[in-house]
Amino acid sequence: MGEVGARLVIETDMVIIGAGPVGLFTVFEAGLLGLRCHLVDNLDKVGGQCAELYPEKPIYDIPAIPSCTGQELVDNLMRQAEPFGPQFHLGQQAEKLVRLEDGRFELTTSEGQVFRAPVVVVAAGAGSFVPRKLPLPGADAFEGTSLFYAVRRMETFRGRDLIVAGGGDSALDWALNLHPLAKSLTLVHRRDEFRAAPDSVQKMRELVASGAMKLVIGQITGLEGEGPMLSAVAIKDAAGEVVSLPANALLAFYGLKMELGPLASWGLGLERNLIKVETEAFETSEPGIFAIGDIITYPGKLKLILSGFHEAALMCQKAFKYCHPDEKLVFRYTTSSTDLHKKLGVA
Amino acid sequence: MAKVIVTDREGADHELNGQSGWSLMEIIREANLPIEAACGGCCACATCHVYVDAAWVDKLAAPESDESMMLDEAFQVQDNSRLSCQVKFTDALDGLKVTLAPEF
Numbered sequence: 001m002g003e004v005g006a007r008l009v010i011e012t013d014m015v016i017i018g019a020g021p022v023g024l025f026t027v028f029e030a031g032l033l034g035l036r037c038h039l040v041d042n043l044d045k046v047g048g049q050c051a052e053l054y055p056e057k058p059i060y061d062i063p064a065i066p067s068c069t070g071q072e073l074v075d076n077l078m079r080q081a082e083p084f085g086p087q088f089h090l091g092q093q094a095e096k097l098v099r100l101e102d103g104r105f106e107l108t109t110s111e112g113q114v115f116r117a118p119v120v121v122v123a124a125g126a127g128s129f130v131p132r133k134l135p136l137p138g139a140d141a142f143e144g145t146s147l148f149y150a151v152r153r154m155e156t157f158r159g160r161d162l163i164v165a166g167g168g169d170s171a172l173d174w175a176l177n178l179h180p181l182a183k184s185l186t187l188v189h190r191r192d193e194f195r196a197a198p199d200s201v202q203k204m205r206e207l208v209a210s211g212a213m214k215l216v217i218g219q220i221t222g223l224e225g226e227g228p229m230l231s232a233v234a235i236k237d238a239a240g241e242v243v244s245l246p247a248n249a250l251l252a253f254y255g256l257k258m259e260l261g262p263l264a265s266w267g268l269g270l271e272r273n274l275i276k277v278e279t280e281a282f283e284t285s286e287p288g289i290f291a292i293g294d295i296i297t298y299p300g301k302l303k304l305i306l307s308g309f310h311e312a313a314l315m316c317q318k319a320f321k322y323c324h325p326d327e328k329l330v331f332r333y334t335t336s337s338t339d340l341h342k343k344l345g346v347a
Numbered sequence: 348m349a350k351v352i353v354t355d356r357e358g359a360d361h362e363l364n365g366q367s368g369w370s371l372m373e374i375i376r377e378a379n380l381p382i383e384a385a386c387g388g389c390c391a392c393a394t395c396h397v398y399v400d401a402a403w404v405d406k407l408a409a410p411e412s413d414e415s416m417m418l419d420e421a422f423q424v425q426d427n428s429r430l431s432c433q434v435k436f437t438d439a440l441d442g443l444k445v446t447l448a449p450e451f
Contacts, residue, residue, distance in 0.1 A: 254422060
């Protein structure tokens with residue numbers, strides 16, 4: 001271990017970008033070969049799309065599992081990976097990737113965490129989940145000073161006339177948490193129905209009834225003010241009338257979207273925003289950088305979780321050679337190998 | 348074959364073959380028009396948002412509550428807004444006209 005600035009540099013066998021189902025299963029396959037993994041994901045939880053988009057929806061096409069929900073699949077993959085002690089670095093995006101003189105890679109995240117490893121695996125699905133931004137002209141000028149898509153520090157909102165937009169858990173949770181700090185808080189939502197947990201909705205309704213919080217049913221149509229300071233937000237109400245609501249802070253929750261992000265500029269061969277790989281080891285145009293799962297393309301590719309699992313298993317065979325160039329890899333089965341039983345902690 | 352007329356974000360009309368039994372999103376995606384449909388059609392995002400021509404709004408089955416919930420995450424939602432993955436196309440909808448909602 002070394003240090004870059006104040007940050008500890010983590011040295012490992014494999015850095016996996018993306019902690020979705022395919023990234024998690026890679027931990028298992030790599031673990032059987034004795035390779036240690038660190039995973040980076042921009043979400044604040046593991047599971048990728050399974051956990052973020054459809055945790056409660058059933059999946060029917062996982063071999064030997066006739067039906068399970070997205071979250072159950074993730075929970076089971078976590079259990080399967082557990083013997084191999086994967087380390088997770090969540091809430092941060094893989095930002096910079098360079099090759100070191102010794103042939104290994106150095107990956108830096110948006111939080112400044114540095115990894116050095118002989119193998120990098122891109123299992124990033126459809127990209128990182130990032131907040132969806134207001135598609136309004138001039139919105140950029142307010143961002144970070146009076147327009148926000150996430151809460152980094154609650155203090156930012158102290159004493160301000162705050163509008164929170166949205167009807168899901170993020171919007172309701174933050175409205176409830178921030179209203180004691182803000183000078184005034186108005187919740188703006190398209191309909192008088194909320195996707196958030198019923199308990200939060202009830203608390204919000206009580207605050208609205210007592211006058212501690214305001215609720216406006218409508219959609220944001222414009223931002224007013226001299227960038228970077230917002231002075232009012234234009235809202236089209238249910239009757240179609242546009243009203244101007246004074247505010248000097250806006251916290252907008254319009255869900256998350258997926259975007260390729262910084263890895264698009266790492267010089268990997270791309271085709272229609274997908275990474276091109278060969279199908280023997282799922283290696284990219286850059287030796288030592290592998291890519292698996294929904295983010296890749298090759299003739300016949302199907303975007304199925306099971307395809308990603310297969311790609312992970314094959315990829316690890318070649319990854320082993322980069323990690324242990326002088327060792328010979330013996331192919332073994334988990335049913336019969338005492339060596340694998342030891343690694344799995346069942347021996 | 349039944350037709351669907353899709354107006355893209357530049358205002359150009361596209362006449363697509365409407366495969367009965369497919370979702371409207373699948374028809375639009377198959378024609379390579381720019382529709383993100385990030386979740387693949389399980390009503391878990393709002394990136395297949397379209398506006399249905401006024402003459403057709405009432406001819407479609409009304410949205411279920413999970414579609415309305417997901418529309419909350421879209422922008423510039425109107426009374427004629429739908430998530431196209433939740434609109435099942437049938438021959439009875441021959442001539443259906445929709446416009447792709449702005450991307451964001």
